[in-house]
Amino acid sequence: MPATKQWQLASRPVGEPTHDNFELVTVDRPEPGHGEVLVETLYQSVDPYMRGRMRDAESYADPWNVGEPMKAGIVGEVLESNADDIAAGDIVTGDGLWAEHAAIDADDLRTVDPELGPVSTALGVLGMPGATAYFGLLEVGQPKPGDTVVVSAAAGAVGSVVGQLARINGARVVGTAGSDEKIDWLTDDLGFDAAINYKETDDLGSAVAEACPGGVDVYFDNVGGEITDAVWPLLNEHARVPVCGQIALYNATELPTGPRKLTKLIETRARVEGILVRDYVGRWGEAFERLSRFIQNDELHYRENVVEGLENAPDAFLGLFEGDNIGKQLVKVGDHEY
Amino acid sequence: MPATKQWQLASRPVGEPTHDNFELVTVDRPEPGHGEVLVETLYQSVDPYMRGRMRDAESYADPWNVGEPMKAGIVGEVLESNADDIAAGDIVTGDGLWAEHAAIDADDLRTVDPELGPVSTALGVLGMPGATAYFGLLEVGQPKPGDTVVVSAAAGAVGSVVGQLARINGARVVGTAGSDEKIDWLTDDLGFDAAINYKETDDLGSAVAEACPGGVDVYFDNVGGEITDAVWPLLNEHARVPVCGQIALYNATELPTGPRKLTKLIETRARVEGILVRDYVGRWGEAFERLSRFIQNDELHYRENVVEGLENAPDAFLGLFEGDNIGKQLVKVGDHEY
Structure with missing residues (x-):
């Protein structure tokens, strides 16, 4: 055998x-x-x-x-x-x-x-990460033209699609990533309006605030931890926060702690919602069809x-x-x- | 003058x-x-x-x-x-x-x-707290018959209405409060299925778990802090968490910290959303009309x-x-x- x-x-x-x-x-x-x-x-x-x-x-x-x-x-x-x-x-x-x-x-x-x-x-891009980005952003994030959308792990498989879909939907797009090569890719090739290398930034809160002068309408959270702590204070009224990943926490050996932030949701009536792509499995075809059309039209790079x-x-x-x-x-x- | x-x-x-x-x-x-x-x-x-x-x-x-x-x-x-x-x-x-x-x-x-x-x-009950309970529970919490609804500060002006509305909607209702007199009022007069005196409970997580054997479908959060830490691990898939108050944190002199909990939202695709009653001001009349009818029918006590x-x-x-x-x-x- x-x-x-x-x-x-x-x-x-x-x-x-x-x-x-x-x-x-x-x-x-x-x-x-x-x-x-x-x-x-x-x-x-x-x-x-x-x-x-x-x-x-x-x-x-x-x-x-x-x-x-x-x-x-x-x-x-x-x-x-x-x-x-x-x-x-x-x-x-x-x-x-x-x-x-x-x-x-x-x-x-x-x-x-x-x-x-x-x-x-x-x-x-035409599989699970692409569908995750598509449904997480469009169904939970619901970006509108003129919105500011922040995405963490923006140079990753999910984040890079999220940011470009937000741009295609007319949003101002800000990404975080961990190397200058990634930052250059986001701003020079993918059309992000701004990108922040969180590893080279002393004061992440100020950096995000500077990149988002009108606050944050959608925060697509792939990372959690300190990046999330930096973005939440900037949430606008009725902001949407799809929570897709928390990679900053996955290797923790003790329950990670951080600032309690829920009061911000009362101030803003923001909505925070977990996203799992299998909930949309019956609609993946719709996502792949649209994403492949964007690729063919050179609107979406991967x-x-x-x-x-x-x-x-x-x-x-x-x-x-x-x-x-x-x-x-x-x-x-x-x-x-x- | x-x-x-x-x-x-x-x-x-x-x-x-x-x-x-x-x-x-x-x-x-x-x-x-x-x-x-x-x-x-x-x-x-x-x-x-x-x-x-x-x-x-x-x-x-x-x-x-x-x-x-x-x-x-x-x-x-x-x-x-x-x-x-x-x-x-x-x-x-x-x-x-x-x-x-x-x-x-x-x-x-x-x-x-x-x-x-x-x-x-x-x-x-026919004012701001009643309307807060009404819209926060029904619009954000969306309890269904058979759901388990947990409400904190359950003997307060908002929480007591939340719990009774959840009961009227066919949910199993669990409340937290801080005195035995309040606990007795919740279970004996308001029809709560269970109530927990958090001040007399060593292990709040176990106490809530025991009161909610089927997990938690709606958590109406008036309090934040340790009670919220105890309830979140029990959230069911697609649970709804209206955040109405965080009184446990309001007097803090430093930014309060606690366990990072957002990973739970990915596991459950739960939705957490702030509620502010003024967002519904055009519909307060609807709330007061229904609440006063419940009072007249002896279904709602205050x-x-x-x-x-x-x-x-x-x-x-x-x-x-x-x-x-x-x-x-x-x-x-x-x-x-x-």
Whole structure:
């Protein structure tokens, strides 16, 4: 029986994850069961939310088990199919593994049309991060022309789409990011009105205030922590605050504390609301259609940061917490042309 | 010229307000200008939000000035009118002063029909607190039958109406309050399913969890601080959190800190939204009509805590922070039958 490699969760991290938490294991290549397909991974996604899966705590999804393979969004090629709507040779995307191959329920996959663009975008701008940005900004954030929209982790897979969609909707857009290269990308290429390198800023509150002279109407929160502390005092009346991620807190070993801020909501009647893309799964097609049209019209730019080789997947994941990635962080698995 | 007494802000409090912050002054009784009426105060309201007016900071309303009279909701009798729609002898309610008499713009007043019930209720269940509860719960909280609704400061003017409206809407209702007398009133008279005396509870989180075995669908937050810390971990998916008050924080001299909690919103896609009753001013009549019908049908009970005499108004106000009041805290000004 042919073999395949997969990453398993070796142990649960305490604080920042390390390489010791991951183990690369060679296993038998799985046989697809009824309704399943065997997929060869082309690209694997790594995302900040995965830090929550490594924790042994109930959340909006089950935690990963120690000694078992870890899950990931993937793009892959179907090698064998026991499902009606998917054929061998199809390119698919959906819920796979940190692995060269996986047997996946066809219900957890959708086919990707390689004519529409690079298949890797099914994990980024035309995938979960793109849909997260689309619904989080438009449904919860609801930017209006002339609004000021602030987005944190603005050079990331979600944030970069949020900022450009806000710009397309006529908003003034301000982003935060952690390197000058990112700042330049935001302002020079993506059309942000201002961008703040939070790592080089002594007084974040003043920097955000200076970039937002009319206050903040929408704060798309990917980060939490001190950046959130800096933005909330600037919220305008009836501001909207989609909370999409809190990466600044994910590696904390004790419950993080910070300024109590809820009084600001009474002053402003601002609305703070969590966003999870799976709540909109029936409408993802709408998002991808509009986002791909914006890309074709050169109104929406994206970048991918590709690490080569499944063996380097933990590096790609750990790099998310160092802010290494500009745009979508991917792992290219295997040797292929896609 | 006849004289009248009024309280003026003598100094801004640092931390908890004290009697030194207030000065009772005798001034000339004002003459109503064009469009104004001269009102003799019958009842004056004291409310937690007034702590914010004593601060020299921009908020949703202008701060009071040192050396000037302090504002308050009042019910009073019109002695003279220079306005078209209000006549001498009318009972009115609206934006008055901590004073025996005030000249008030008729636009800031509405007439009260004494046939509908005690005129004092225009400052409580059929006034601003009642409307706050009504719109905050129904518009932001949106309780559904079978939901669990938690309300803090549940024996206060707002909280007691929130809990009963939630009960009328078919929700399971849990309240927090600070004395056994209040707890008994909530469960024995107002129909709360459970009530927690937070001052007598070592582990508030466990106490709330025990009272809410199905989690929390609506948390009406009047208090903030540790009670809020205890309730948030129990929020259910798509929970609603109207933030109406944060009295636990109002006397803080340094920015209060606490656990960072926004990750919970991603897990649950809960919505947290500030509520301010003036946003609904065009619809107050709807609230009063429904609330008075509930009172007539004995579905809605209320209590008033009346301090006699304008000279005792600061005591009534300071008592709010000690949790002295059950139901609406009022000051009866002057000697009258109403």
